[in-house]
Amino acid sequence: MSTTPDQPHGGHQDLVVRPDGTLPERFPDPGMEPHRSRxxxxxxxxxxxxxxxxxxxxxxxxxxxxxxxxxxxxxxxxxxxxxxxxxxxxxxxxxxxxxxxxxxxxxxxxxxxxxxxxxDERHPVQSxxxxxxxxxxxxxxxxxxxxxxxxxxxxxxxxxxxxxxxxxxxxxxxxEVGEDWNVGKFKRTIWARGVRLVKDPDGRPIKASDVTIGSVFHVIPENLEEAEHPLDEKAKAVVLVVRMDPRDLKETEERKSWSYDGIVAYSKVCTHVGCPVALYEQQTHHLLCPCHQSTFDISDGARIVFGPASRPLPQLPIEVDSEGYLVAQSDFHEPVGPSFWERLT
Missing domain, CATH: 1.20.58 (Methane Monooxygenase Hydroxylase; Chain G, domain 1)
Structure with missing residues (x-):
């Protein structure tokens, strides 16, 4: 299809078609539209x-x-x-x-x-x-x-x-200058031997019989309110309790006594950047961090299945007291939270 030089098309002048049907070797400069004053x-x-x-x-x-x-x-x-x-x-x-x-x-x-x-016409680099x-x-x-x-x-x-x-x-x-930068505080929480596991946020103690297979409890230490800074301590001490079939657990010899009849407790603080790990998939026994999708297998020591986290979630050793309530055996055996310069692996 050929057009005359003056026929408008798309706001620009069309190319002139030669008598033999070929196009010119160069596109003509359409120029600038007339300036419209504001x-x-x-x-x-x-x-x-x-x-x-x-x-x-x-x-x-x-x-x-x-x-x-x-x-x-x-x-x-x-x-x-x-x-x-x-x-x-x-x-x-x-x-x-x-x-x-x-x-x-x-x-x-x-x-x-x-x-x-x-x-602005293109020119050599050195002006x-x-x-x-x-x-x-x-x-x-x-x-x-x-x-x-x-x-x-x-x-x-x-x-x-x-x-x-x-x-x-x-x-x-x-x-932030002068603030407390001591990362060593994350090596210790207020969990201690005999401290009961209580539901967050109502503070009710949990009996082992209350935890059925597949159920999940968000847990804090019973002595949280006694701490000098309860919110800070809660941020470190929050725990997720899950019960599974004991036959599904893969425990090392050292950790076989850390669980009770298939009930395990792991820190909720992701070891990547500290987001709360709270999404549990019962069929696979996977815990998912919603921030960056780090995934942990709690049937196998919270082993990292996927994502940027560099180490498993710390496990809280638990047992049952004389009244049937779940209690801690001790504090975590390793720092909770993100891996930092003192804890890279």
Missing amino acids: KSDLDEKHAKKVERQVVALFAVSVIGTLVFLVAYFTLPVGTPADIKVSNLTLGLGLAFALLGIGTAAVHWAKALMNDHEVV SPEVREAAVQALKDGAEDSKIGRRGVLKGAMVSALALFPLAIVVPLVG
């Missing part, structure tokens, strides 16, 4: 309105950063409800701080900066002195096109937003 280019009042909008967006960023900083220093984090409120406020503050800067920059570029299309001088001049022209020099309020709003926003990143990092 309302802010033609009306200074509208340009001022856009400027106020950009200033307002930078102000949103400033307010977001201030909300983040105030929340970081003032909101308590003692209870789960406090932590939820703190995280929500910090997240919203950081979101508005970033959103304000990003939206302001886009709106500024689209409505105020020069939008004339230009062609001549004349070209370098032209590049410097282009940067100066760009600064002029942005109109930042003639819009003091806009410049002040941008500088304020950009100057304050890094505090939302730096302050939490600096706040």
